[in-house]
Amino acid sequence: MTDNVRVELQPMGRTLGVRRGCPLQDVLFAQGVEFPCGGHGRCRGCRVRLLAGSLPVTPEDARLLSPADTADGWRLACRARAVGDLTIELAQWEAAILADDTVLSFVPRSGLGIAVDLGTTTLAAQLLDLRTGCVLAVRTALNDQARHGADIMSRIGFAMQGGGRRELTRVIRDQIRGLAAALVADAGGAARADPVADVVIVGNTAMHHLFADLDVGPLSRFPFEPEDDGLLSFSADALGWSLPGNPRVRFLPCLGGFVGSDLLAGLLATxxxxxxxxxxxxxxxxxxxxxxxxxxxxxxxxxxxxxxxxxxxxxxxxxxxxxxxxxxxxxxxxxxxxxxxxxxxxxxxxxxxxxxxxxxxxxxxxxxxxxxxxxxxxxxxxxxxxxxxxxxxxxxxxxxxxxxxxxxxxxxxxxxxxxxxxxxxxxxxxxxxxxxxxxxxxxxxxxxxxxxxxxxxxxxxxxxxxxxxxxxxxxxxxxxxxxxxxxxxxxxxxxxxxxxxxxxxxxx
Amino acid sequence: MTPIECLFKAVIDGDAKTARIVTADALQAGVPALDLVMEGMMPAMDEAGRRFECSEFFVPELLLSARAMKSALELIRPILAQTGAKPAGRVAVGTVRGDLHDIGKNLVSAMLEGAGFEVVDLGVNVAAEKFIDAVRTKDVKIVAMSALLTTTMESMRTTIEAFRTAGLRDQVRILVGGAPVTQRFADEIGADGYSASAPGAVLLARKAMSGTA
Structure with missing residues (x-):
């Protein structure tokens, strides 16, 4: 037996080489899968469906999933280990929004949508089918601006010297454009023919300003109040992104001070x-x-x-x-x-x-x-x-x-x-x-x-x-x-x- | 334990109540005020500073020691003033314009007071003019500036420039400190001294008074 096994993830078709016996939680977490209860086998949020290979039914599976579900291959990822080669389907991305008790005002429409969480340190982006609400592809990355300062204040400090601000704006717009293109490529097949209809970005106030090339000076000193922290709306073309369909790109408004649209979005989610x-x-x-x-x-x-x-x-x-x-x-x-x-x-x-x-x-x-x-x-x-x-x-x-x-x-x-x-x-x-x-x-x-x-x-x-x-x-x-x-x-x-x-x- | 040893221990323990009681008792019993300062309080703050430097104490412990020291000093200061004892020097301390963080500045103030300096605390968000005014009107020989943000430490540069413009740069020693500040930055902006810690600021201030900084 070799020390490594292959784990293939559907629907994205990504294949990962991992150590035999490795907990699936560790593998999937790095791929952006979330474990709502912390991976303790208390909820069903991380369930996956086994398409090939074998995963034994654990006591937590038996308690939280119906016999029909387990027979159908459903397992809790947090309780499973990759003991052999596996192909699994991620339920979370099939209906990421539709958590069991969420009532959602979902208005189906045609085209694709891209959601981006622009963090000071990391970015997470997902491509959605706006007709079904399903997640088609997921990407995460470290914020490319980080080479100009790890924390917000040093980033703002950099923005305030010479052409720093323009450079930070260029870097982050380029990175999100790249992520968007990669998501569309990941989705493959039929999805690729669909135009991107809408892009929504959330992030803290500094990220908001640096995306829009706004003056971050007011954020650098007392009283730390932004001058303009409202909704930003662009067309993809205006940003220099050649996305099929020239979608609108919105950076959602901030809540106040450094508290940005990441928390506004958090209010909507919770x-x-x-x-x-x-x-x-x-x-x-x-x-x-x-x-x-x-x-x-x-x-x-x-x-x-x-x-x-x-x-x-x-x-x-x-x-x-x-x-x-x-x-x-x-x-x-x-x-x-x-x-x-x-x-x-x-x-x-x-x-x-x-x-x-x-x-x-x-x-x-x-x-x-x-x-x-x-x-x-x-x-x-x-x-x-x-x-x-x-x-x-x-x-x-x-x-x-x-x-x-x-x-x-x-x-x-x-x-x-x-x-x-x-x-x-x-x-x-x-x-x-x-x-x-x-x-x-x-x-x-x-x-x-x-x-x-x-x-x-x-x-x-x-x-x-x-x-x-x-x-x-x-x-x-x-x-x-x-x-x-x-x-x-x-x-x-x-x-x-x-x-x-x-x-x-x-x-x- | 002698009254001086009791005061020493109360300050190290951060016990303000005991520090005040033993000081009052000692003064009543005729212990010279200057002895309480030189042999009790100052060595205690030195020891608290040493423990802070070697990570045995953290911010809360050092602040508690400072509080205990101050409660004793309140009783001693009027007596010292009567006897005409001179402070080690007068220092204006403040957090620079744009910055509201005062914990580091308070620690430096306490360490300086514990070392026998008289501290003029200018507070936070202090404009260059306010530092200059303190030098002009309060016979301040040392200015100590603090900043906690990379974006506000630039105010240190502008304050030093303002001293130059006002023609006062030669009359004052300027010390800087705070999390993002480095020796290199201090040299670059033309400060006279930099310390990475509050206890280190005392050494700088002593050097400044002896004209070696």
């Missing part, structure tokens, strides 16, 4: 703006973005969490790819690590970092001030270790989020225990262990309140694509109900921020 009870949407990125509110009124804010959740500025930090420790559990007083891809550990990703610190606190190896009890490092799985400075980075990141959330809740007028739901957006949100997030004081809410919600930005962009085509996309009513709070101007923010840097005492 329907927070229709909720009777107070709810929250939290995106744990380098720039943590938070919305708190209900159908009546909402508050939003951004808070500089730093890149610790994405594995950056952590000594052995890495993204959630093969070789990353993604989970740490304490059993019999010892730490046990799970490594993505079932290979030797190479580093630690965001969810592993949160787990490792929670485990260190539980084992008494880290005290509530964040100090390691002895030595300068906590060994996890050789050669990967957690260093004192890594814990400090996490303290800064979690304090920024926790303080932001605390202030927004207070200003909105709700106690933390009145929060009905907390939607956790982003891939990291899918992987983070809720008990660990609570243990370190990042999200001090009951498990049932915290809902990993996947890439809500991309989901919301798709909802806009599939909605009524004559909707102008200005979202004037929704935006008028959201007020931006500048945390830096809140006199108490820095005190609360410092306060939140500590870890909670263990609960007996």
């Amino acid at each position: 329907r927070l703006h229709e909720s009777d009870e107070p709810a929250a949407l939290v995106d744990l990125g380098t720039n943590g973005e938070i919305v708190v509110g209900n159908r009546g009124r909402m508050l939003c804010a951004s808070t500089a969490a730093g890149p610790a959740f994405e594995g950056a500025r952590v000594s052995m930090g890495m993204r959630a790819v093969t070789g990353a420790i993604s989970e740490v559990r304490v059993r019999d007083g010892r730490m046990h690590c799970r490594v993505l891809g079932d290979v030797a550990p190479r580093g630690l990703c965001g969810s592993g970092l949160v787990d490792a610190v929670a485990a260190g606190l539980d084992l008494g190896r880290i005290d509530p001030t964040g100090r390691l009890s002895h030595g300068d490092a906590l060994e996890l799985a050789p050669p990967v270790a957690l260093r004192q400075a890594d814990i400090r980075e996490l303290q800064l990141a979690k304090a920024a989020i926790a303080a932001g959330l605390r202030i927004l809740l207070e200003q909105w007028g709700a106690r933390p225990d009145q929060l009905a739901r907390l939607h956790l957006a982003g891939a990291f949100g899918n992987y983070i262990n809720r008990a660990s997030a609570r243990r370190i004081g990042l999200l001090d809410f009951p498990d049932a309140t915290v809902l990993p919600s996947g890439n809500t930005a991309l989901l919301g962009a798709k909802l806009v694509l599939l909605g009524a085509p004559d909707d102008d996309g200005t979202f004037a009513t929704l935006r008028s109900r959201v007020r931006h709070v500048s945390l830096g101007e809140d006199a108490r923010f820095q005190d609360i921020f410092v306060d939140e840097m500590r870890f909670p005492q263990p609960t007996p």
